[in-house]
Amino acid sequence: MNKKEQNQWHLDTLAIHAGQTPDPSTGAIMTPVYLTSTYVQESPGVHKGYEYSRTANPTRTALEHCLAALEHAEYGLAFASGCAAASTLMHLFESGDHIICGDDVYGGTYRLFQNVWTRHRMEYDFIDLANPAIVNNAIRSNTKAVWIETPTNPLLRLMDIGELARICHDKGLLLIVDNTFATPYLQLPLELGADIVVHSTTKYLGGHSDVVGGFVGTNRIDIFDRLKYLQNAVGAVPGPLDSFLVLRGLKTLHVRMERHCTNTLAIVDVLTNHEAVEKVYFPGLSSHPQHRLATKQMAGFGGIVTFVLRGKMAAADQFMRSIKVFACAESLGGVESLADHPAIMTHAAIPASKRAALGIDDGLIRLSVGIEHPDDLKQDVKQALDATI
Numbered sequence: 001m002n003k004k005e006q007n008q009w010h011l012d013t014l015a016i017h018a019g020q021t022p023d024p025s026t027g028a029i030m031t032p033v034y035l036t037s038t039y040v041q042e043s044p045g046v047h048k049g050y051e052y053s054r055t056a057n058p059t060r061t062a063l064e065h066c067l068a069a070l071e072h073a074e075y076g077l078a079f080a081s082g083c084a085a086a087s088t089l090m091h092l093f094e095s096g097d098h099i100i101c102g103d104d105v106y107g108g109t110y111r112l113f114q115n116v117w118t119r120h121r122m123e124y125d126f127i128d129l130a131n132p133a134i135v136n137n138a139i140r141s142n143t144k145a146v147w148i149e150t151p152t153n154p155l156l157r158l159m160d161i162g163e164l165a166r167i168c169h170d171k172g173l174l175l176i177v178d179n180t181f182a183t184p185y186l187q188l189p190l191e192l193g194a195d196i197v198v199h200s201t202t203k204y205l206g207g208h209s210d211v212v213g214g215f216v217g218t219n220r221i222d223i224f225d226r227l228k229y230l231q232n233a234v235g236a237v238p239g240p241l242d243s244f245l246v247l248r249g250l251k252t253l254h255v256r257m258e259r260h261c262t263n264t265l266a267i268v269d270v271l272t273n274h275e276a277v278e279k280v281y282f283p284g285l286s287s288h289p290q291h292r293l294a295t296k297q298m299a300g301f302g303g304i305v306t307f308v309l310r311g312k313m314a315a316a317d318q319f320m321r322s323i324k325v326f327a328c329a330e331s332l333g334g335v336e337s338l339a340d341h342p343a344i345m346t347h348a349a350i351p352a353s354k355r356a357a358l359g360i361d362d363g364l365i366r367l368s369v370g371i372e373h374p375d376d377l378k379q380d381v382k383q384a385l386d387a388t389i
């Protein structure tokens, strides 16, 4: 499939074919796992495009091309984890530069920026960007980029990507969007105006909780050239088997996402009708403050729902002990349903006072709804909620 053909296909077809051709030597339909660190050169500098696997590996190349096609990106680069992708992106900037970051981001992203990169004199402001115009108040002379997640982790708040892109470009800033929660199946940040899209491929893209990985996509050749250099120079690359696992996971992204979305609607129905639940965060609810933006910006509402239990910490503890089909575990986006208690698990790196200000309550539970039978999931959540009363 060449680039021109690619532009005509739907995501469902690209997920299975983009970047992949049958192996020329055997006809194998699946991309081989090229378990090699080096490549024999005919003579020094004369080779078939591969020299050393930190620089490039054919299995990784197939993944990079496939995922770039799904994100409508001209260029894609794979990394060893979502955090490795974020950290390599930070090398685009220089000590003294300032980044405006959404205030509700994955705890590990907050930790990376606040506790690691500030030691290299990078500066960050974490602010609520639900109203895009707020960015204008936070811009300083040294501001270089805006970093957002939408929907956010764990509170599922939305940012208006198109509006933020317009403001950023007016001011000469880059807009970087972590599209992990939505995936390209539900949202295309580059089409909406973002400069860079970033992923933890550990989640929906891999989809089977068997690999950790990251990805960056862009349409800007200058950004790609620098990132390609950094990918090799910094070296936080995925191995060939990890690349293969994400590539294989991608083939079912569309069918999994469809089921994640419908199963989540069923769980939201249980949560909104149960007396143990104080509040439900889900962009598909008409009560969600950015429901209209969700219908405009996303093709569905996603597979994550977050809620607050009236009984706070004790009830959260009871809920997590009572679930049977859902597993108490960090991460999200796999075929199996997972329940997370952000204050203790995924967002513990955020100081308690900051968590409280954000609304990451001790009674907050985040569900990553898997693709099991919806009746079994509903029954499981109901009995675990009953147990908290």
Ligand code: P1T
Pocket (backbone or CB within 6 Å): 081, 082, 083, 084, 106, 108, 109, 149, 153, 178, 180, 181, 199, 200, 201, 202, 212, 213, 214, 330, 331, 332, 340, 346
């Ligand atoms: O875990 P890693 O592949 O390094 O990805 C980090 C990351 C980046 N962005 C978002 C939106 C994420 O949710 C994550 C990882 N999140 C979890 C492990 C979690 O349970 O929320």
